[in-house]
Amino acid sequence: MAPHAARRLLLLLALAAALAARSDGAWCVCRADLPDAALQRTLDYACGSAADCKPIQPSAACFAPDTVKAHCSYAVNSFYQRSGQNPLACVFSGTAVLSTVDPSANGCKYPATATPSAPDSPPAPMGGQGPSGAMKDTSGGADVLPAAGTAMRAFILAGCSLLALYLMA
Template identity: 40%
Template sequence: MAKLTFSLCSLGFFFCFIMCSSYVHGKTWCVAQTQAPEPKLQEVLDYLCGRINCADIQPGGSCFDPDTVRNHASYAIDMNFRTNDECDGSYAAIAVTDPSYGACVYP
């Protein structure tokens, strides 16, 4: 029983270490919440693309595909996070897993 408890504690410590070290080293992104409604994300996307460079989510851009409001909003939200250090919890969330995919690389 003591061996099992030690193993579970070690596993918990390791998981916490990985999560905390990612956060401490600035490896965080701000992306659209999965439950955020698309009309809200479209509103946010329109607003943010008036303030930041959204060329990567325009046709031909490295992050255009898949062409969905949620994917485009996530990219714009993260670019705003990088530029203005803003991550609005009403529609976005901090992620510790890199949301990059294919040719689309989040900074």
């Protein structure tokens, strides 16, 4: 193997290792730049589906701050975690996005790991206001497909591996 190919391979492997070593912590949060009416529809959908919205009820740990955005973010994150951290469970017509920044604050702890839905919860639907890769961004943008954390890193790692094999040939 030529010296320049070996350097490229080493660089690609270092990049792949860095991507693979990133934290798997992921939260789904509502977009702050959207009007409360859009976020309220998302909140209603999430709470009416698989989300656990008990913590955002009055007097519960995550009721404060009592804002549509805060309650929306808690609900969509619960929905996302209960959907096994499926990236498509954080689309909500473009009103929510994946984040690697923990939104927990003021004694309210947002779940950060996939948790199964409660036995009496309906399965996460894949249409309407809820998560779907084909939903339109409510701000008038293009179709919204969220970055998929671990899946995206696996895809990049596979691409780097294929490129390394090509360079070694």
